[in-house]
Amino acid sequence: MSDGLVRILHGNTFVVSDTRGDIEASADDPTGLFSFDTRFLSRWVLTVGGERLTALSTDDLQYFETRFFLVPGTGTVYVNATLTVIRRRAVDDGFREQLTLLNHDGSPVELTVRVDADSDFADLFEVKDAMAKKGTRTTRVEDGRLVMAYERGTFQRTTTVSSTKPARADEQGLEFTVRIEPHGSWDTELHVVPTLLGPGGRRLLPDTPVATGRWQDMEDDLERWLAAAPRLVCDSDSLRATYRRSLVDLAALRFTPMIAGSRSLPAAGLPWFMTMFGRDSILTSLQALPFTPELAATTLRVLGDWQGTRVDDFRDEDPGRILHEMRYGELTAFEERPHSPYYGSADATPLYVVLLDEYERWTGDDELVRGFEPEARAALRWIDTYADLQGNGYVAYQRRNEQTGLENQCWKDSWDSISYHDGRLPGFPRATCELQGYAYDAKVRGARLARQFWGDPGYADELEAQAEDLKRRFNRDFWVEDGQYYALALDADGARVDALSSNIGHLLWSGIVDDDRAAAIADHLLGPRLFSGWGVRTLAEGEARYNPIGYHVGTVWPFDNSFIAWGLRRYGFKTEAARVAAGILDAADYFAGRLPEAFGGYDRDLTKYPVQYPTACSPQAWSTGAPLLFLRTLLGLDPMGEHLLVDPAVPVDIGVVELLDIPGRWGRIDAFGRGLVDVGRWP
Template identity: 35%
Template structure:
């Protein structure tokens, strides 16, 4: 994601934002921390508050619509005192709930007898807050409940850079009042047509201070009779390139999961609720839905992220994959443009309403930016996988011309120096220095910690390209189009070149390097990138066994997932964005590859790590967290600037479920193979409500990985429940 480069530009090492740089005698601008904030999202709108539910004018807190902060403060008081929050958390899709005590207004005795329940719900363009007062006092209690607001209409990139724009004065609106300091509602506006309106039923709207408008209610709370007040903020930000989908219903099924490990069901439930709040459509393809990459900074279409999330969700249906494929195909590259990194056939990296300032004084990304080397082969892989899961033939066929252009890009443009590998370079000079999924400036390092010099050929991208070539060949052949043999031959040559070039060795044995540098030298750091090679067909079974052993070793497996970089590397640090942290989606990709290649013991170890982390994180897996060993810390250590919810992190729950069941679809071939690992990494599990070829699928396995039940209503699809691959007898063990 593009904002990751902000980490490379000096915002990665976070300190107390109250500290002052003595050289400037002004607050330092630091990227806001997110780890303890409450978030509610329903794209393209989101609300962020402190853990107590109050929205304060600091950091990333506020209500947002599109890329504009439409409210920067909302602080509640009762009789002039802030409530004491004792519990808070998610309350379903697009909602959070807080429970607070009002002890200053309480009755006598030690027990709290007056409470405030605050429910915040987010819908596209609208945030509502419901405040419910209840009491168990001896009699009625009369209170003054007030909420004070501020609005700065700040652009998202300014907030991310740590800037604190001044509040904008509010204006009154509604029925004329006898007192000019009061109105029916407060509103804010800016010249580009952005409009924000704050209203509260039954509230007195005080505009005596237009920078801090206030709603107030004089209420009497009676035992046994809740008193409810509230407000809503409606926002309009014109010209948005992405927005809410036309249909509010998710494109995927919601399966019922029961089994020995209850963590899996809870993780899936939380994940699907979070994903429902990330659904989006684009103005240029309004009928298609995709997943925004994540909140708060990535609330838009990202090629790589949206593709991976849709790919992981395929066992729940193909509609999301189809929408994602079509919306990205609608903006597939057609010309060569160094400023935008566009090339014919290339799939974009991200799209925004306007240019994005990365905050380092040098890099500004254009509104439509193509600086990614991996989205194009991943697009082909998703099309193939969706076809295998049962995407209708006419929908697949309609996308084949885009697929042929994507395949051609791999040879015509991605291999800029003709060495047979896909590489990247920022030819425009103002884009991303690194253009794989690890796109921070220091993500490609030598083992001693020094940075590699580009153009860079990443190892996992060669795996994606190999898989895309074989996938494309299968589709071309199935639909009677030419070129299948050519792409199979190209894939075989790529595998041979990779085998001869990428492998390096340390004191523990061989492994693939993370990349080749500009001089075509293998960059020798051991990283999680090699996990993406598993199941791509690029490696032989013996090579996959070697990779599995390296991933499962203590320097890579933290106990809470897969580290992005080996702890033995010179650049390792557990809180380094791409140099030692754990990313849930990265771990899930490795789990999928390990399961596909029969390396079930290592897959089970990583599954347990993700579930252990999820349990400690409230079952909402963030963008990333610390790579500190589970035995060395009392709990998961957060990466304090990590975003959440994050589409591919949430989708990791489905990837884990798929790997545990061993699902191998081939709807065009008329078969669904079920090959669960043995023993099952999650114990006995029953999943009802998966989808294959548009029909329901039920799968149940026992603790040893034997299929107990498997049934589908998909016409023409036979279930082949094969003997499980045993952990003790997998290749290379």
């Protein structure tokens, strides 16, 4: 499945083009060269002999590199093309494009080769919302280079285009006059370099020169990344391919924020979310913990360093609150958007404590746990002090920035994601059910950290008592008796928002569900209203707002399903967990191993393949992490002190699974499983 776009990325920079390698961005089009939330190229069109090119094929060499095979014109079945054009493009701090022309004719050929270039310097929010610019754009030719610039006060951005072969540069691009001998070739390398300037023309990033050797450096870095991860040996070719795709995409999404020094953590997803997100980085780090624990360490450090310290209504900031999103574009710089950073997330803060504890359980890194004790305590205080907006002891949210803040501050953050069974939308504050599960889990885990590492058993006792009380009240107040499930939320009056949703699976993961109710929750999750055969829908069929291609109201999210499966295993539902995993992993085959952000929630008996969601991010961090968490769940991996517990429940169709050299406090260890679980068959 493909949307006809080609994406390559590295670190903070990515390029989205058509299958020819051309960029022709409109106001709300996500194509272009982007870096630090600014589009540095909005036009990049190659012509040869005055003709546009036709794509023959595209080779995705690596996540940071691709190659386009092209011919001039459209051609016919009666006329063979006599010229091949190859564009080999690699992304680093900008991008480099090696342009090669091959003459297949017995006569020499003389051609004009031209690259038209332009930049609108659009902020990523402007691209999404089709907004106009407020600053001044200029274009000039300087020493054979094309220099495009944008300035608004102290906010300055430039894009410089140059070539290794002499070119005629004008304000629209670069042009070459080329003669190619019979069966000969011609090539040049085009360099596109973005520059970020601050007050006084100060560079905000080091001026990194373009170097061809960086291609090999990036390939070596990827090989080291893959070699450090556990090795998967299994009977299923598709699972092996999906596993490798996940590891490669996680490498691609490694993001080095300006605030993080040289350390990287997972960016949320391409194209809209290539930046640091609290919730997304935490959940992806949890998924990837048994495979690449260093992502979790960096996530904890960076999010802890930028934890909220004050009450700031513009940014929805509170003391102890973990950020939601960090941006670097023009609208943020001029405080037309609050993302510097923005704190409008109600779940990232308890999840921070969950990740801190889970990280120590896997790695034994008690130094980090002790070092970030103040941050963890502040996060736990936030739950009780600032998140209890209704005064009933539950985590709730209501934005204070009414202009640009998020209405829904849970993971289902679209406007219509939280509704009653009849489709009405509740008022604010809203206390969604999974937030209470996260808060419960954070208190339980915080108690363990306080007792074992912070030397404060009294605080541990206090947290355990709070967790026990929260669980008791939650099972009383959120339970929908006539449906035998937990309400999606409590509204501003404390009444149940009674839609049936996938959120109940997160409750199993957190452990807040009473044991005698877990079977009913599992039945709903695997029942026909929620389970499509490909995965668990975000909202149950039959709810008034159900839409199989609605963003949070009926689509299937791989990340969501990975935590649901983990929760099912926690309560002993091994077969059900395996069935959820099998459905999503089957779907991965139809996306070439790369699970998108979401896909359609249609019943599997209606479609032979999962239906693509039109604007899904791909790759997307927590979808990339989903196969990793499924592997952990299917093999039943769980740290027990200095040992790793392995309790496999693998679907029959997957066969034998061996995960070798799993890193952790035990050093490296192997896990094995055999496909013995019958998860049923679909048409």
